[in-house]
Amino acid sequence: MSNKFTQEPTRSAVDTLYADRWDGVEGAEQASAFIQFMASNDLIYVVLGVSLIIWFVLLFFMIRVDRKVARLEETLKENQSTEEA
């Protein structure tokens, strides 16, 4: 099964520019399983991928800030206990 999102040997004005690179992939059958999966279902998984990238970066940022605040809380607690001693 070939679909419109994998490269077929048609030559439009744009892809003749890159023709020598595009000849390498002929159809969905030759593409890796990952590419085949991403190209299925009207490319919805590409949107999923983009969303996951944003989500993971956001999550990474939140965890980082959370840890920074936790460290700040700890130093504050230590300062207070040394003041009391």
Add this chain to the structure above:
Amino acid sequence: MKPWKYIVAVWMTVVIIAGFSIKIPEIAILEQTARNLFLHVPMWFTMMVAFTMAFYYSVRYLNDEEIKWDRKAETATAIGLVFGICGLLTGSLWARFTWGTWWTFAEPRMNLSALAMLIFVAYFILRSAFNDAEKRAKISAVYNIFGITTIPFLLYIIPRQLPSLHPGADGNPAFSDMTAPELRLIFYPAVIGFIGLAVWMMDIVNRYKKVKFISES
């Protein structure tokens, strides 16, 4: 970091993957944008929860006049506003491709929710007008209680009485038998996930404010 935060992180990741991956029924006009139900609607649910928390904290502040309740009320309002603005923006984009317009003044829910957001923008302008922390806390608590009371009217009661393209008009609930049942399987977990995320965000901001308060005093 507390374990529930990891649960929220994994939970939301699963919800996002499932939300994109499940097969949804073909619905005319909506098509694949029916998946927006998992994103756009939880924004408003989360906003509602955040404002309810802000309401509670404001009442607590007026009860015991402890400054920590003011901090928490401010944080909850800010997070609620963030989610509300996300709801407005996502709704506008969705409307462009289903109703054919970014914004219409014929749509009561759209305009009244924008009005509701303005009420909470005014809350932060009000806060910035005071130098005295106690005065600021007291007056903004009173304002916030008033402001949150308007939300059910602006977002639920009035729009439901008026004709509108938005689901949940003409006296009908937004979620009815025309909503495909499989959408609910993702929708409710998404609501829980976003509320967890909002609580996590509030937790970080509150702890930051507390550290700031202690180190400044």
